[in-house]
Amino acid sequence: MSLFVIAECLAAPGREDRLRTALEAMIEPSMGEPGCLAYRPYADPNRPARMVIVEEWTDAAALAEHFTTAHFGHVREVLDLVLAEPMTIRRLTEVPDVATGPVGVSAPEDH
Structure with a gap:
């Protein structure tokens, strides 16, 4: 099961x-890492x-490995200089499919 990460950053003025x-x-470099399926800033x-x-x-192991790479170490140093607040x-993770439908909704009964 994939692990999704949402990282939010706020730059200091200027x-x-x-x-x-x-x-x-x-x-x-992130997309070149084993285990990275998507990496996109917005x-x-x-x-x-x-x-x-x-x-x-x-x-999670692939993400943990990402945190040890040289390019992540470099961006962490840059972020320490440019962020107005901590990232x-x-x-x-994806919500698993449930055979009975969404949580709290009962399957229709046959009469």
């Missing part, structure tokens, strides 16, 4: 371009200082 450049530089059109990275990894990272 550091928006540096944040964008740093996150875009992470795409190619900008908030209403607040240019806010960027979100959406990632998909094969599992927020959310780890998510």
